[in-house]
Amino acid sequence: GSIAAPNTWACQRITCLQHHNPKLTTALEVLEKHAQLRDGNSDYSRALAFRKASCVLKSLPHTLTDIHQLRGLKDIGNHSAQVIEDILEEGFSNEVEEILNDPWFIKMKLFSSVFGVGSAIALKWIERGWEKIEDAQNSNDITSDWRVQWGLAFHDDLTSPVLRQEADNLLEVIREEATKLLPGVIVEIVGGFRRGKMSGHDADFLLTHPDEGSEIGLLPQLLQRLQKRGFLLAGQAEKNSFTPGVLKKDFKLSMKGQLDHFEKWIGIMKLPKSFKDKHTDPSSIIMPTPGSDPIDGSLDYQPSRKKAKCGISGLSPWELSRTERAWCARRVDLIISPFSQYYYGLVGWTGSKHFNRDLRTYSQKVLNMKVTSHGLFDFTKNQSIPAHSEKEVFDILKLPYHEPWQRNC
Ligand code: ATP
Ligand code: MN
Ligand code: MN
Numbered sequence: 001g002s003i004a005a006p007n008t009w010a011c012q013r014i015t016c017l018q019h020h021n022p023k024l025t026t027a028l029e030v031l032e033k034h035a036q037l038r039d040g041n042s043d044y045s046r047a048l049a050f051r052k053a054s055c056v057l058k059s060l061p062h063t064l065t066d067i068h069q070l071r072g073l074k075d076i077g078n079h080s081a082q083v084i085e086d087i088l089e090e091g092f093s094n095e096v097e098e099i100l101n102d103p104w105f106i107k108m109k110l111f112s113s114v115f116g117v118g119s120a121i122a123l124k125w126i127e128r129g130w131e132k133i134e135d136a137q138n139s140n141d142i143t144s145d146w147r148v149q150w151g152l153a154f155h156d157d158l159t160s161p162v163l164r165q166e167a168d169n170l171l172e173v174i175r176e177e178a179t180k181l182l183p184g185v186i187v188e189i190v191g192g193f194r195r196g197k198m199s200g201h202d203a204d205f206l207l208t209h210p211d212e213g214s215e216i217g218l219l220p221q222l223l224q225r226l227q228k229r230g231f232l233l234a235g236q237a238e239k240n241s242f243t244p245g246v247l248k249k250d251f252k253l254s255m256k257g258q259l260d261h262f263e264k265w266i267g268i269m270k271l272p273k274s275f276k277d278k279h280t281d282p283s284s285i286i287m288p289t290p291g292s293d294p295i296d297g298s299l300d301y302q303p304s305r306k307k308a309k310c311g312i313s314g315l316s317p318w319e320l321s322r323t324e325r326a327w328c329a330r331r332v333d334l335i336i337s338p339f340s341q342y343y344y345g346l347v348g349w350t351g352s353k354h355f356n357r358d359l360r361t362y363s364q365k366v367l368n369m370k371v372t373s374h375g376l377f378d379f380t381k382n383q384s385i386p387a388h389s390e391k392e393v394f395d396i397l398k399l400p401y402h403e404p405w406q407r408n409c
Contacts, residue, residue: 235267
């Protein structure tokens with residue numbers, strides 16, 4: 001028989017990392033990835049349809065055995081239903097198998113795994129006839145984007161999963177240094193690790209202080225301290241660009257809805273290999289920094305040409321990546337939130353990405369409210385509503401509170 005229809009919105013449902021239908025969701029997420037790579041950022045409706053279906057299956061309390069158990073569920077489109085049916089009946093989906101064996105898909109996935117490379121650049125590389133990462137690494141005519149240069153040089157490091165233990169150890173280092181600069185500072189691991197993942201593609205940290213305004217100027221000083229201790233490899237800082245007006249403006253849901261206005265540092269750090277397998281006393285860690293160049297007052301730390309020497313050691317990213325080293329390059333995001341926006345920021349930076357997207361669409365369509373990482377604007381009351389805890393964000397949105405590990409859609 002058919003099961004009770006779960007709630008319509010993903011943000012109303014509980015979605016855990018471990019669920020009963022991994023075979024089906026893995027297949028649907030291959031189709032999602034394929035659609036993302038094919039359509040780019042301009043049109044994500046096809047990719048979204050597969051993600052929505054996968055998300056419904058993740059929230060089912062049992063393993064799906066019959067397609068009829070999905071009757072009446074609006075998030076399962078025809079295309080997804082067909083794929084699910086094939087797998088239930090044949091054990092596999094031809095369409096998914098073909099994608100997995102498609103040389104174009106394999107190359108697109110490989111190239112877009114480089115930090116700073118999206119589907120547009122990946123496509124260009126394929127058009128040049130490149131097949132392997134080495135083809136891009138060996139090219140002299142490479143983009144000036146610092147992310148791509150470092151992403152290519154450290155591709156092996158950056159595509160090996162960041163472990164929870166590494167993120168926990170780095171959290172202690174960041175907390176220690178940030179607390180010296182600003183006692184009472186709050187530092188939280190966000191992103192996938194907060195949702196309970198044991199590994200991820202990066203480590204995300206959200207910082208704030210209850211005394212609003214005291215967080216201003218923290219990031220550059222924190223970066224300087226981390227630089228002194230040898231943790232920085234390359235990165236770019238962005239200034240805070242939030243103005244209260246943006247809360248009520250741009251009531252438009254797009255891919256750009258992912259971007260926020262917080263002050264942040266997006267970069268690559270050097271984490272000791274010892275961070276992987278043990279709890280390390282953070283005070284004891286000082287990375288060796290051959291010829292330590294101080295940051296020249298600016299926040300950016302991004303030698304801009306492939307052959308340009310890296311400020312830390314006088315080596316190019318490529319040369320540095322080939323040296324004998326006791327550290328691993330890891331993607332790290334540091335985000336600074338004013339306290340009055342913190343709980344919205346915490347929800348936004350905890351994710352998942354699809355949870356956020358669903359939350360925003362739900363808020364707009366059901367509540368006539370716009371929610372972002374900075375706050376919430378109620379268009380019916382024509383005012384913004386503050387939140388003083390994560391639970392309050394859910395209350396304002398008339399949602400049952402779900403713990404971070406229940407937001408893995
Ligand atoms: P992984 O474990 O692979 O890193 P993740 O869920 O942590 O997965 P991230 O890309 O690190 O994914 O993003 C963490 C969360 O922060 C996501 O929910 C995402 O929606 C949000 N996020 C990421 N980048 C931005 C950004 N520039 N502006 C606003 N929110 C962002
Ligand atoms: Mn992350
Ligand atoms: Mn991130």
